[in-house]
Amino acid sequence: MKLEMICTGEEVLAGQIVDTNAAWLGNQLMDNGFEMHRRTTVGDRLTDLVDVFQERSTFADIILVNGGLGPTADDLSAQAMADAMGVELEENLAWRETLVLWAKERNVELNPKNLKQALLPKGAIVVDNPVGTACGFRVKLNRSWFFFTPGVPHEYKKMVIEQFIPFVKSQTNLQTKVEVTKLLSLGIGESDMAGRLEKLTWPEGITLGYRSYMPYLELKLIARDVSKEEQDKAILQATKVLGDGIVARNKGTLAAEIHELLTQREKTLTIAESLTGGEICSQLVAFSGSSHYLKHAIVAYCNEAKVALLDVSEQTILDQSEVSLACVAQMAAGAACTYSKVAESDFSIATSGIAGPAGGTVDNPVGTVVIAVKTGDQVVCQKIKFSAKRSRNHIRDLTTAIAFDMLRRAILGLSPIADYSYIERIESMVYSMKECRDLVTK
Amino acid sequence: MKLEMICTGEEVLAGQIVDTNAAWLGNQLMDNGFEMHRRTTVGDRLTDLVDVFQERSTFADIILVNGGLGPTADDLSAQAMADAMGVELEENLAWRETLVLWAKERNVELNPKNLKQALLPKGAIVVDNPVGTACGFRVKLNRSWFFFTPGVPHEYKKMVIEQFIPFVKSQTNLQTKVEVTKLLSLGIGESDMAGRLEKLTWPEGITLGYRSYMPYLELKLIARDVSKEEQDKAILQATKVLGDGIVARNKGTLAAEIHELLTQREKTLTIAESLTGGEICSQLVAFSGSSHYLKHAIVAYCNEAKVALLDVSEQTILDQSEVSLACVAQMAAGAACTYSKVAESDFSIATSGIAGPAGGTVDNPVGTVVIAVKTGDQVVCQKIKFSAKRSRNHIRDLTTAIAFDMLRRAILGLSPIADYSYIERIESMVYSMKECRDLVTK
Incomplete structure (x- = not known):
């Protein structure tokens, strides 16, 4: 079965936005055992849209079309599909009702632009959009089923997961059971990882996939008709050869892992950020329920x-600068029991460093970072050095991830400091909470 | 002239990496007054590559091909182009020399994989790659010039800027001068904005484009051969009809605007975040130099x-809850002069509210948000209500943006509270700093 995607919109074609919807679909298909065959990106011109619909209709079995269903004049996907099929647009009464209801709930008046969203090529089958006003639909032309989705990411993703993937499954007699295990890795490069994994023998039916999204590299073990036991064996051998570099399983980020661990174990966390400037805290607050463990964060910039x-x-700052183990240890200790006004937290994280591009010194060039994790009565800290070629945001993202990994290891009772392939550690130290307090009063 | 791009590689098609090379080229072309006409993404299969080269060769004038020039077995772009043209590969002696020199300099031995990179379709014209071993080249097939570039971003970008763009210019007599003005808007929906703008008359040569990236909607005024005066008139009439909804010009986010304003005016900022959980601070710290104005942020979750x-x-919290104007005003005041341990900041921002999906009450359902901005001796605050259907992250993003806009207006000496089309304000209040302090000691 040949699957294709057509992305529409001047803003996508002209690079005003990076097309993350496209990459996301490729991943979704892979996770479900399907393969994308071609992707075509066109602008908003009616003739270009008509051309690409007609052209691809003789090659592909199923084509997902993304974008162009909105209310404005440059949203032409439905018109173009009607033209490509040689049919008229007609108003879908059920969707018109949906729009009327939508407007009523919001106490706004429906204008002709909104109502345009109920105009579909004659014969189209509605694909419900439970979270927006753009109506999805599907039609058949020549060899292909065309499946239209809005460009707004959360509407599009919901429709792909709930409706497109099941539709693709219904159109194939693929009986293969596909299961994907995702291992989240930190600090290993892709060629390094591939080099180590390619030396191993993998059970029949297992293929490997990689997805790089800084600061992580995700390893996918795609199992087609492979028993649970064989899968577990495969996961085990991957984990063994990659060591500390594997930091979570079936989680998109370390923040998700930390959120789960702290929630399950009912432990509390406080945060003191300098270099990361609120990013550590913000990544946790993105999860509902984070208020159960997160007491406060202080961005002491x-x-x-x-x-x-x-x-x-x-x-300490005068003697050793703010990019020192002693400073970051005191920050972690300070966050955990700020002024003794709040009860001491079980864990705390602190970061400091030089994210650049300016601010580097001879002792602490750009890319020098210190991170501390307070666990029980100890504060474990390390100083690391990233390549100064990495961007400011990349240095902050990597620091956030390593801080989370130190915390993860502390929560699990492992030594907080791990060895990652491409991250250079300069020094490390363990202070007691008492030592941190003594430093303050000295 | 029709310009297209062909992106190659399984990792791009399957979404293992997001294709930022593609968006980048679109932007480069637009900045130079050219327009991309279509983009096709295919995997590494030889037949798919041959098909797409032959197919597009009858439609486009110039096609940039990206990727597949490396040394490994799945790098098949040169072979596929030779097949599409019906010619053989032949070794390019000059590029072989380059490779020999490259190996000599690094004291490594050339293997057959490396030497494969000097094999080009017969008749190809070399396009120099001054920073890598993959040889760029161009060939003509049917209507199209095909211009081959490596996928490695820094090699690709150098070749596009130094060789591809000049080549495109040499193939056209286009003299159009293209200028783009971007107006950042907040709180206006796309159909609402388009409805207002389409009623106006626009000078010849001006076209409008929209780019939605939550929580913002960007309006682009694209001017082709339009005088500066006419452009200014167009910008003015857009700004007038959109009112408070236009929040910045030629800036991607309000954080960028705030960063510039505070830096230029040498004012200081402190932050107290509950609902936004570090996001306000983190967006500012992403900019180098934010340490000049940002003193600290406290996430009091x-x-x-x-x-x-x-x-x-x-x-206050007992009587009115933490989602009250009095609470958020005290948070802003408290952040500005925490314990009087630090000097009072010029401005401060505070947020509180219910991001959901859990935590709503009868008085404060999910989506209820309070925001305060301290400016001089005043704390201006408002309570707003977002639809509970909006996601947790969306509510946090919108709150961050509105807080930044209140601050922006305060810095500019405008009333901090503005009217946005789709954001419902429940109440607002102005406290003096003294009133905030009195609340604390009551």
Whole structure:
């Protein structure tokens, strides 16, 4: 079965947005054992749309079309499909009802632009959009089923998962049972990982896939008709050869893993961020229920704030700078029991460093980062050095991920400091909470 | 002139990487007054490559092909082009020399895989790659010039800028001057905006484009051979009809606008976040130099932290809950002069609310948000209500954007509270800093 995608929109073609919908669909298909065959991106011109619909209709079995279902004049997907099929647009009464209801709920008046969204090629089958006003639909032309979805990512994704993938499955007699295990890795490059994994023998039916989304690299073990036991064996051998580099299983980010671990174990967390500037906290707050474990976070971006809000010793900063193990340890300790005004948290995380591009010194060039994790009565910290060629955001993202991994390991009772392939550790240290307090009062 | 792009590689098609090379080219072309006509993405199969080369060769004038020039077995672009043209591959002696020199410099031995990179379709014209071993080339088939570039981003970009764009220019006599003005909007829907703008008369040569990336909607005024005066008139009439909804010009986000305003005016900022959980701070810290104005941020996620770290009155929270104007005003005041341990900041922002999906109450259902901005001796705050159907992240993103806009308006000396089309305001209030302090001590 040949599956294709047609992406529409000047903004996608002209690069005003990066087409993440396209990559996302490729991944969804892979996870379900299907393969994308071709992707075509065109703008908003009616003739270009008609051309591409007619052309691909003789090659593909199923084509997902993304975008162009909105209310504005440049949303022409339905018109173009009607033209390609040689039929008229007609108003879909059920969808018109949906629109009328939608407007009523919001107490707004329906204008002709909104109502345009109920005009579909004659004979089209509606594909419900439970979260928006753009109506999805499908039609058949020549060899192909065309499946139309809106470009708005959350509407599109919901329709793909709930309706498109089941439709694809219904159109094939593929009986293969496909299961995908995703291993989240940190600090290993793709060629390094592939090199290690290709040396191993894999059970029949297992294929490997990689997805790179900084700072992570995800390894997919795609199992087609493979027994649970064989799958477990495959996962085990991958985990063994990749060591500390594998940081989670079937989780998209370490924040998701931390959220689950802290929730399950009913432990509390506090955060003190300098370099990462709120990113650690923000990634956790994205999850509903994070209020159960997250007490507070302090972004002490200037040194004055580190001293005033986190009780870091001024002398430490003068002697060793803010990019020192002693400073970040005191930040973690300070966050955990700020002014003793709040009860001490079970865990805390602290970060400091030079994200660049400016601000580097001889002792601490751009890319130098210190991270501390407070666990029980200990504060474990390390200083690492990223290549100065990495961008500011990349350095912040990597630091966030490593801080989460130190915390993850601490929660699991492992040593918080791990060895990652491409991350260079300069030094590490373990302080007791008492030592941190003593540093402050010195 | 019809310009197209062909992207090759399983990893691009299957979504293992997001194709940023494609978006980048679209932008480069637009900045140079050219337009991309179509983009086709295929995998690594030889037959698929041959098919797409032959097919597009009768439609396009110039086609940039990206990827598949490397040394490995799945790098088949040169072979596929030779097949499509019905010619043989032949070794390019000059490029072989380059490879020999490259190996010599690095003191490595050339293997057959490396030497494969000097095999080009017979008759191909070399396009120099000054930063890598993959040889670019161009050939003509039917109507089209095919221009081959490696997938490695920094090699690709160098070749596009230094060789592809000049080549495109040499093939056309296009003299059009294209200028794009981007107006960032907040709180206006796309159909609403289009409805207002389409009623106006636009100068010849001006076209409108929209780009939606939540929580923003960007309006582009694309001017082809339009005088500066006429462009300014067009911008003015768009700004007039969209009112408070236009929040920045030629900036991708309000965070970028705030970063510039605070930097230019040398004002300081502090932040107290509950609902947004570090996102406001994190968006600013993404910019290098934010340390010049950003003193600290406190994420007081639980009420205990609001009291302990921001001096919010316990009684206020008991009487009016943490989703109240009085609470968020005290948070802003508290952030600005935490414990008087740090000097009072010029501005501060505070947020609180119910992002959901859980946590709603009768008085404060999911989607209820309070935001305060401290400017000088005043704390201006408002309570707004988003649809509970919006996702947790969407509510946090919108809240972040509105908080930034209140701050932006305060910095510019405008009233911090603006009217946005689709955002419902429940109440608003202005406290003096003294009133906030009095609330605490009551």
